[in-house]
Amino acid sequence: MREVPAYRTRVPWPTPGVLRHRLGLDLRRAVVGAALISALIGCVQLLGYPVFFASWASSATLLLTSPQAPTARPHRVGLSHLVTALIGLACHSVMPNTFWAIGLAVGLSIGLCMLADIIHPPAAANAAFAFVTAASPIVFLMVALLGALGLAAFALASDRWGSSAQEPVNA
Numbered sequence: 001m002r003e004v005p006a007y008r009t010r011v012p013w014p015t016p017g018v019l020r021h022r023l024g025l026d027l028r029r030a031v032v033g034a035a036l037i038s039a040l041i042g043c044v045q046l047l048g049y050p051v052f053f054a055s056w057a058s059s060a061t062l063l064l065t066s067p068q069a070p071t072a073r074p075h076r077v078g079l080s081h082l083v084t085a086l087i088g089l090a091c092h093s094v095m096p097n098t099f100w101a102i103g104l105a106v107g108l109s110i111g112l113c114m115l116a117d118i119i120h121p122p123a124a125a126n127a128a129f130a131f132v133t134a135a136s137p138i139v140f141l142m143v144a145l146l147g148a149l150g151l152a153a154f155a156l157a158s159d160r161w162g163s164s165a166q167e168p169v170n171a
Contacts, residue, residue, distance in 0.1 A: 078152030088130030
């Protein structure tokens with residue numbers, strides 16, 4: 001008798017109770033995530049620098065869809081956004097505004113975040129944003145810090161929210 005590969009085995013369909021639980025939890029996370037991103041983008045638009053929304057929206061998506069992923073840990077989310085912004089500013093201060101300098105800044109920020117074990121992939125875009133915004137370094141860092149703190153707080157809340165929610169048994 002042949003052994004059936006794991007990818008061919010049938011997974012039982014979740015019961016209505018499990019589906020309702022998952023839908024309710026996902027719906028709450030989505031509403032809170034949308035509110036967070038809206039608030040962050042609103043604050044940044046008031047300052048006139050909405051370029052950060054791309055990395056923040058990507059981070060929120062990762063936090064909503066994979067809250068238990070290693071790259072979605074709160075310290076990685078916050079520190080990675082801040083460190084990549086700092087690296088982008090440092091590179092922009094010593095390099096010309098060219099495609100290769102932007103690529104080097106993004107690559108360097110990814111490498112240093114991996115080395116420090118704080119990698120959060122959406123944050124790598126912050127290094128490129130340092131080259132394309134007209135913000136002063138202080139304003140740029142303040143906006144990056146605002147997003148880093150907001151996203152880290154959301155990651156922490158999402159982590160605690162997800163770990164405390166007991167999923168019903170699929171009977």
